[in-house]
Amino acid sequence: MRSFKLFQSTFLVTGCAALLALGLGGTARAQPAGGAACNPAADGSNPCPRKLHLHTQQPLSTMATVGKAMFFDPALSGSGKFSCASCHVPSLHYGPAGKTSVFMGGVTGDREGRREIPSLTYLERQPPFSIGPDDAVADDVAPTIAVPVTGGAHAAKSASNTASSAANLVPQGGLFLDGRADTLHQQASGPMFDPDEMAGLPEKVTARLQT
Template sequence: MRQRFSDSVERGERSGNAGRQSASFRSFLTKAFLLGTLTANAPAALAKDCSPASDGSNPCPVTLVRPPVAPLSAMAKLGKALFFDKALSGSGQLSCASCHVPSAHYAPDNALAFAKGGVAMDKFGVRAVPSLTYRERQPPFSVGPDNATSETAPPPPPPPGIKGVKSASNTGASAQAMVPQGGLFWDGRADTLQSQAAGPLFDAREMAATHAGVAARLRHAPYSADLFRLIGAHASDDMLIAEALFALARYQIEAPSFHPYSSRYDAWLEGKTRLTRDEAEGLRLFNDPAKGNCAACHLSAVDEEGRPPLFTDHQYEALAAPRNPLAPKGTYDLGLCAAGRADIGHNDAYCGFFRTPSLRNSATRKVFFHNGVFTTLRQVMDFYVLRDIEPERFYSRRRDGSVRPHDDLPVRYENNIDNTDAPFEKHASPALTPVEREKVIIFLHALTDP
């Protein structure tokens, strides 16, 4: 069994004017298969080879179970107004949509590694802005295969050698280990879309809003009457802000544009289109544990409820991305171990770990990895294949001219770096040739929603 999911990251029911969210996380386990898809109606598909046929068609078509489409609720409509409201920011120049641009799949539409913000618009964030798409099935943070830890006791630290080898042919194996998974942001510091929205809103380097300023805007905005109709006329400032954040979450959960599942790959899964020869070969290489092994972390198969793949296992990896020269000097971004989570604290075993992103719409992104160090998918593919074979292509050099591998992670945390999963295994030659890397990239373009 592979991974815990939740049907809805933000599921709330209102009771009077209380305005409290009642979150319900229903966990279940999923299975992923190397070259197959599974439907509730056709378990026999498990035994079939569901790789693309010679003509690019899908020999195992399925009916995908997508999120239901319905008119937006009143709370979600309010969230939409908030999402585009620049007056919520300290500068009056930034809204959520400024960095999460709808036409760019709710990611930045520029090539800035770090977004510009602050009250005077003279500061920069410290991480690349992720897309907000496909968050409706994001699980909360946990450590372990089934979130078995009690609510009062913190998750146990990982014992030495916990990391199992990840293989696209057996994605269930690594899920049995006590591994960090779930959560939002690159470092998993938030569990809900409400708390995620509060992060950039009140960050002095981003939207730079203040508690008082947001409350004042909520009381005197064009949408204020709608807000008070939903929560009552005598809400406190804290209630106003909490409900505004909840509304933002509802908008992201309910609006189909955040999770359309409308890519060519989705159409192929349903047997409605054919992959080109290069796309089909790229998918094969993507899934092959001896080649790209991409599907070990970026799951490519339909789950056992018939839902489209998210192309992430929601887990964390220490990949040792090169340092971005634009990053703040004299500092290291340690990721998960410095997320400030009370349940795990600062655990050295998690330093350098960042959340595995979905690859959906990755072909339209302008920067990649948590620090935006790469600007093309070809650079990303080259790094995965050549990181340990040609480190001089990616890392800086010391004063004596020697290469400083893993130059964005302190030496004491280097044991955390993934050196075991293909294609990071030690190879005398690259696991993927340049032509094969290009075919994987061609396949990734098939994950783009129109």
């Protein structure tokens, strides 16, 4: 148990620090316009684009350097062949390589993942999972519902009826494609120990980190 706690305190902290330090995101600032003015134009273009301001690249801290090494280390997997970077390729915005929608992993490389591999580019900006009013402009802050939700049918959503469908509540935020994790700490060990992905074992990972 003590060894596994050592793994948690090392991997889940250094791995998360490395993802942030590698420059996977920036600060997005919304343009002044909002509401109906930001609905898609007739030609499908976005009238209210958000400008991305990337953080200035900084030297990696010691902890982030360790986390980066772990991100690229195949020895942490059950097969010794797959690292985090095997699925999340840095040159492809930390998204998948190849034309297949899922990754073949597991101890022998013949286990098929259950979902498509997401990009990690904006991972640190993802808000916690919530169900609340849809906001077409700002999706990086969990919504707050100020009034009780009452029963009754809601209008179907489309690009042209935002006023009548404004009361619609939608699931949003969270990590993994179903939002089941709210923090990078909760998310990090999922792929590491999934038998269909990296298929690592806690004791093997702990031993690797200790050496």
